[in-house]
Amino acid sequence: MHFRMAGRSFSVHPVWLLITLTVFVILIKLGWWQLSRAVEKEQQLQQLASWQAEGPLSWTQLQQLPLAEADLVQIADQARWLAPRVWLLDNKMVQSRIGYDVVIPVQFNRFDPPVLVNLGWVPAAGSRNELPDIEIPEELPIRGLLRTSFGSFRLGQNLEAGGDWPMRIQQIELESINPYLPEPALPAVIYQMEQSPFLPHYQPVVLPPEKHRGYALQWFMLGVAALGVALAASLRKEDDNEQN
Structure with missing residues (x-):
């Protein structure tokens, strides 16, 4: 499969194209999942703060x-x-x-x-x-x-x-x-939640929303990197063919 982008010619095997797109979609979905987790954690923190204000x-x-x-x-x-x-x-x-x-x-x-x-x-x-x-x-x-x-x-x-x-x-x-x-x-x-003969250690929110957003950014960057590597590999392959 051949295509041109930004004045350059690329050659990609259909199988590798399918694999690359599959990896890209999975990484992007993981990023969106982490963003949804961040929203969920924010809601939990707000709910927890509201109940704490009410008292036990x-x-x-x-x-x-x-x-x-x-x-x-x-x-x-x-x-x-x-x-x-x-x-x-x-x-x-x-x-x-x-x-x-x-x-x-x-x-x-x-x-x-x-x-x-x-x-x-x-x-x-x-x-x-x-x-x-x-x-x-x-x-x-x-x-x-x-x-x-x-x-x-x-x-x-x-x-x-x-x-x-x-x-x-x-x-x-x-x-x-x-x-x-x-x-x-x-x-x-x-x-x-109070000290007793047993040690309470439960945390209702382990990872804060900021952590999940950071993980989401990492997944998005990995997705972009996967596309970039695939494009670079296909470009080098085309350049090699032209030189030969």
């Missing part, structure tokens, strides 16, 4: 909101642990040490459905066969942040059920957890 809500006050609108709400109330259920969220690195996040089900009122609470981090023992000792009071104060969006990609089995508590889990999935509860839990997780 009690569980009764939070129930007045539709769950879909309660994301990033701060909650402060007393809850009852549904003992002996404890899940250890695996492979959590904090302060350069590997460990677990401690996840338990609680009820704020007797007849309300359970809700999961991430109490924070504990270091792992020296062996995978040994789990840390977890002590949780029957009644405990919850001071945390409610998220209605949680979970992540995983490989393999989620729950390592050995019949004893605590149980190790790869990520929070209600499909894995609900069979161990008296009734299905709310599709939400409260992340404890």
Whole structure:
């Protein structure tokens, strides 16, 4: 395939043209995806700031909101642990040490459905066969942040059920957890934000919008670079043919 641009002649093989255009489209799409992530993070930060200005809500006050609108709400109330259920969220690195996040089900009122609470981090023992000792009071104060969006990609089995508590889990999935509860839990997780026997470390926004915009610029530049390299290669090929 031959074409002229800016007074120069280019020769491109159709297969290489298809590959170049495919790479260019993928890189541009990645750039736009990063820009959309930046907008999403800005909205989350604005929502978080708005709820922070309102101050923490009690569980009764939070129930007045539709769950879909309660994301990033701060909650402060007393809850009852549904003992002996404890899940250890695996492979959590904090302060350069590997460990677990401690996840338990609680009820704020007797007849309300359970809700999961991430109490924070504990270091792992020296062996995978040994789990840390977890002590949780029957009644405990919850001071945390409610998220209605949680979970992540995983490989393999989620729950390592050995019949004893605590149980190790790869990520929070209600499909894995609900069979161990008296009734299905709310599709939400409260992340404890105050210091306790466990170390809270949850960050609702890990990468700021500026980071995503920077990544978007990098993807766009890579896309332009891919086109530039392809054009330069086809031009050199044409020039070589003319010299011969």
